[in-house]
Amino acid sequence: MLATISTFELIDHASDLGQAVIQSETYLAYLEAKKELQADTVAQGRIRKFNQMKDQYEEVQRFGKYHPDYDRVSSDIRKIKREVDLTVTVATFKKAERELESLLIEICEVIARSVSDAIKVPTGNPFFDNMSCSGGCSSGGGCGCS
Template identity: 45%
Template sequence: MMMTDEWMRVIDMAEELSEMLLCSEVVKTYQDARDRVYSNTELRKKIIDFTKMKEQYEDVQRFGRYHPDYRVIMKEIRLQKRELDLQDEVAALRLAENDVQDLLDEIGILIGQSVSEAVKVPAGDGTFSNSSCGGGCGSGGSCSCSA
């Protein structure tokens, strides 16, 4: 593929969009929340311990109830996750992550709409968004269409 002037303009615009995102209040809030989580040594240790427990959990999942430590690990992972979830810093980080994802989803939809109303854009939740028909044509989504 040859690099044309049009491609160069697209790349320049993408870099400009990236810079605007990095300077946005949403991303700054996310960066601040992330810094608060990872600068807290006690919280960072809990995250490391939880990550190690997740590895054990994944091993247990392969064998299910037949794993000798199934009950112990299942209980421990829930306790550690709950402990992390109850930390104000972690909750703030999750909210900030969701806000950044929402912003990226909105930008993706706007870019997709600029190409065509029929373009489906991947959303942060693993689904696709079709700007012209909320639930997708044939599902009776927001445009009330059905096949």
């Protein structure tokens, strides 16, 4: 592909957009939440414990309910996961992460729609996103698609 002036301009605009995201309140809140999570020794201990337990859980899952420790390990991992999720710094970080992801998805959608309405933009989990289907969802038009 030959580089043209317009290609360089597009790259400059993309770089400017990236800098705008980095300077946004959403990104700064994400960085602050990440820093607080990394400094929280209780949260880090719980995460480490969860990761160790996850290895045991994966081993038990290979055999399913026939593994002798299946019930204990399954119960323990749910308890540890809940402890991790209820830790304030973890919850704050996850919220900031979702907000940053939402901002980036919104930017991607604006860029894609400015080029063409036919461009599909991956937006994460379709069960939690706004249902804006572009057809073929098998709901008979119940979602409002055509």
